Amino acid sequence: MPIQIRPSRFRDAGLRPIAEKVLAGRRLGVEDGLALYGTHDILSLGELAAFANERLNGDRVFFSANQHINPTNVCILRNTCVFCSFARMPKEEGAYTRSLEEVYHEAEQARHGPTREFHIVGGLHPKLRLSYYTDMLEGLKERFPHIHIKALTAVEIAHLARIEKISEREVLVRLRDAGLTSMPGGGAEVFSTAVRATIAERKLTGDEWIRVHRTAHELGIPTNCTMLYGHVETAADRIEHLTMLRALQDETGGFLTYIPLAYHTENNELAEDLGRVGSATTGYEDLKNIAIGRLFLDNIPHIKTHWPMVTPFMSQVVLDFGCDDVEGTVVYERIYHEAGAKTQMHMPYGGLVQLIRGAGKRPVERDSLYRPVRESFDDLPVLTTGPGASLPVVHAA
Numbered sequence: 001m002p003i004q005i006r007p008s009r010f011r012d013a014g015l016r017p018i019a020e021k022v023l024a025g026r027r028l029g030v031e032d033g034l035a036l037y038g039t040h041d042i043l044s045l046g047e048l049a050a051f052a053n054e055r056l057n058g059d060r061v062f063f064s065a066n067q068h069i070n071p072t073n074v075c076i077l078r079n080t081c082v083f084c085s086f087a088r089m090p091k092e093e094g095a096y097t098r099s100l101e102e103v104y105h106e107a108e109q110a111r112h113g114p115t116r117e118f119h120i121v122g123g124l125h126p127k128l129r130l131s132y133y134t135d136m137l138e139g140l141k142e143r144f145p146h147i148h149i150k151a152l153t154a155v156e157i158a159h160l161a162r163i164e165k166i167s168e169r170e171v172l173v174r175l176r177d178a179g180l181t182s183m184p185g186g187g188a189e190v191f192s193t194a195v196r197a198t199i200a201e202r203k204l205t206g207d208e209w210i211r212v213h214r215t216a217h218e219l220g221i222p223t224n225c226t227m228l229y230g231h232v233e234t235a236a237d238r239i240e241h242l243t244m245l246r247a248l249q250d251e252t253g254g255f256l257t258y259i260p261l262a263y264h265t266e267n268n269e270l271a272e273d274l275g276r277v278g279s280a281t282t283g284y285e286d287l288k289n290i291a292i293g294r295l296f297l298d299n300i301p302h303i304k305t306h307w308p309m310v311t312p313f314m315s316q317v318v319l320d321f322g323c324d325d326v327e328g329t330v331v332y333e334r335i336y337h338e339a340g341a342k343t344q345m346h347m348p349y350g351g352l353v354q355l356i357r358g359a360g361k362r363p364v365e366r367d368s369l370y371r372p373v374r375e376s377f378d379d380l381p382v383l384t385t386g387p388g389a390s391l392p393v394v395h396a397a
Contacts (some may be wrong), residue, residue: 005022005023007020015048017077018032018036033235035238037235047121049291049295052295058362060362061323061363064328064365067107067119068119068121071103071119072097080201082199083263096219104309118372124156137175137179153187154183154187154216157183169219172215182223183220188228189227193205199270210244213248216254217252224257225325232270242293245297246299250299256300257302261309263280287321293319301370304326327347
C-alpha cells in the first residue's frame with residue numbers, strides 16, 4: 001500500500017512546510033536542509049524520506065554481487081588524511097602493494113561465484129604508474145569479460161594525472177578504454193575548505209573532486225558520490241556538500257547513487273585528537289543522513305547504505321528511511337575494518353536477499369549501472385542465521 005503522508009500529524013511543526021514541498025515535488029532549499037538536520041522528529045523525517053524513495057523506486061531494494069579489491073594501501077597522504085586508518089607509508093609495517101598476478105589471483109574468487117562487479121580502490125602510491133592500472137583492468141576484463149569494473153576515486157585519478165604529467169581527462173580515457181565501467185564516489189569527504197584543512201589538508205579540494213567527476217560524466221563514465229559524516233563537520237557543511245553534488249547532477253546527470261559514509265574512529269589520528277577513540281556515529285545520525293540525502297538530492301535516483309560500516313541490522317532499518325540499496329557481497333572489506341568496523345568481511349548472496357526481504361522489501365540484484373539482472377529468488381534456500389552471518393555464498397543463476 002502506498003505511503004500516505006499527513007504533515008499535520010508531524011510532531012515537529014517545522015517539518016510541515018518541508019513536507020508540503022516534498023509532496024508537491026518541489027526542490028528543498030538550504031534552509032530546509034538545515035531544518036531537517038535540526039529536527040528531533042526522526043520518525044516523521046523517516047516517513048517523509050520513505051515517501052520520496054517510494055515515488056522513485058517503489059518497494060525495490062537493490063544489491064550487487066560485487067568483490068572489493070584494494071591493490072595497495074601505500075599512500076603519499078598517509079600523514080595528512082588524519083581520519084584514515086587504511087593508508088601506510090611505503091616502509092611502514094603493514095604496507096603492501098600487489099603485483100598484477102596477485103590481483104588476478106584474488107579476483108579468481110569470482111570465477112565460480114555470482115560476482116558481477118569488481119570494486120577497486122587503494123592508496124596514492126608514489127611509484128605505480130597509469131600503466132599498472134590499465135594493465136590491471138585489461139587483465140581483469142580478459143579473464144572475466146562479464147564483470148563490470150568500478151575503479152579508482154577522483155583522488156586517485158588526479159594523482160595519476162600528476163605522475164604522468166597528463167590531463168585527468170586523458171587518464172580517464174585510457175582507463176575507460178582499458179575496461180573501466182564506472183567510478184566509486186570516495187575521496188569526497190566533506191567539501192568545506194575548513195573541514196578539509198582539518199581532516200585531509202593535501203587532498204583534492206571540493207571543486208577539484210567535482211571537476212574530476214564532471215569530466216568522467218562528459219566521457220560517458222557514470223560515478224557514485226559520497227559524504228563522510230560524523231567527525232568535525234557542521235550541518236551547514238553537510239548541506240553545502242549536498243548542494244554541490246546536486247548542482248553537478250543537474251548539469252550532467254552522471255551520478256548513479258549517493259552513499260553517506262559514517263566516520264569510524266579506531267586507528268586514526270583524528271579520533272585521538274578529538275578524544276573519540278572507541279566511539280562512532282550513532283544510529284540516530286545514520287538514519288538522519290540517509291533520510292536527508294534522499295530528500296535533498298532529488299535528482300540522484302538511488303541512496304545506498306554501506307552495511308560493513310553501519311551493520312546489516314542498521315541497513316535494514318534505513319530501508320524505511322529513504323534508502324533503496326544495501327551495497328553488495330563485498331567478499332573482503334579492508335578499509336573500514338582497519339578503522340574498527342565489527343561487521344563480517346563479506347555478506348553471502350542469500351544473506352543480502354534475506355536482509356532485504358526481512359525488511360519487507362523486494363530484492364533486486366543489479367549491475368554496476370543499476371540495470372536489474374535478477375528479481376526472482378524463490379530457488380534460494382532460507383538462511384537460518386541473521387543478516388551478515390558468515391555463511392557460504394549462494395551462487396546466482
